[in-house]
Amino acid sequence: MKPRTDLLQGTLEMLVLTTLADEPMHGWGICERVQELSEDVLKLNHGSLYPALQRLKRRGWVRSEWRQTENNRRARYYALTAAGRTHLGDEVAQWRRSSQAVERILDLLPGAGE
Amino acid sequence: MKPRTDLLQGTLEMLVLTTLADEPMHGWGICERVQELSEDVLKLNHGSLYPALQRLKRRGWVRSEWRQTENNRRARYYALTAAGRTHLGDEVAQWRRSSQAVERILDLLPGAGE
DNA sequence: TGGCTTCCTATCGACGGTCGACATAAGCCA
DNA sequence: TGGCTTATGTCGACCGTCGATAGGAAGCCA
DSSP states (O other): OOOBSSTTOOHHHHHHHHHHTTSOEEHHHHHHHHHHHTTTSBOOOHHHHHHHHHHHHHTTSEEEEEEEOTTSOEEEEEEEOHHHHHHHHHHHHHHHHHHHHHHHHHTTSTTTOO | OOOBSSTTOOHHHHHHHHHHTTSOEEHHHHHHHHHHHTTTSBOOOHHHHHHHHHHHHHTTSEEEEEEEOTTSOEEEEEEEOHHHHHHHHHHHHHHHHHHHHHHHHHTTSTTTOO
C-alpha cells in the first residue's frame, strides 16, 4: 500500500459522505448535522460545502434532486450512490490508518504516554 | 472554544515539531523518521518539508544551525524552541479534539460500532 | 401590506499549503 | 573518473478552503 503524502486533507468530503450514509440531506442540513454531532468542534463553511458537493456529484458518489423541506422550502437533497458508499468505505479505512499513524508518533512525545 | 473550520490541515507542521521534541534533527532525518515511525503510512515530501521548516523558523518555533552529520556531511540541524514546545502542546491538543470529533461521527456509520 | 428573520443555494477572488520536478553540492567508493 | 547516497533548497502549478457576498422563497408579526 502506498503511503499517503497529502496527510489529512479531504476530511471534509469524508464527513459529508458520512452524514449522507444514513439518509439523504440538503446542504444546510449537512452543515448543521456535522456541527451538532461533533459538539461544535467541527464546522463546515457554506463556501466549502457547496463546491465539495459538486465535486462529489461530478465523481458519481452522490446524486441530487430538488425536493420540499419539512418547512415547505425547496432544497437540493443529496443521496449517497452505491459507488459513493464503496468510496466512503475506502476513505474511512485510509483515514483511520493515517490518524492512527499520527497518534503513534504523538504518543512518543515526552509526557504523552505512561 | 471556537470550532476549527480548517479541519485537519497543518498536520505536517505538527509532525515536524513532534519529531524535533526529542532532539535536534536535520530535514532529511525528519523525513526518514516520520516515515519510519508511521510504518510507511505517512510520508513527507522534500518540497513540502523545507518550506514548512522555514515557516516554523520564521514563527520562532524552531531554530537552526549548520552542523556536521555522523557521516561527515554538512546539514542544517533544527531544534525546538521553548515557544515551539508550547505551541506544539496546543497543536496536539487541538488535533486530538478534532480527530476524536471525526471519529465520533464515523462511529455512527452503519456497521461501524457494536 | 410591508418588513424582518430564517432557511437554503450558490459563486467569487484570494490565500496558502502541498506536490512533483528540478537544481545543486559534497562525501564516499570503485 | 563516474556514479551513488546524503542533503538542502526552489519553482510553477494545482486545488481545496475561506470569508464575503448575493439572492430567493417561506413564515411571522405588526
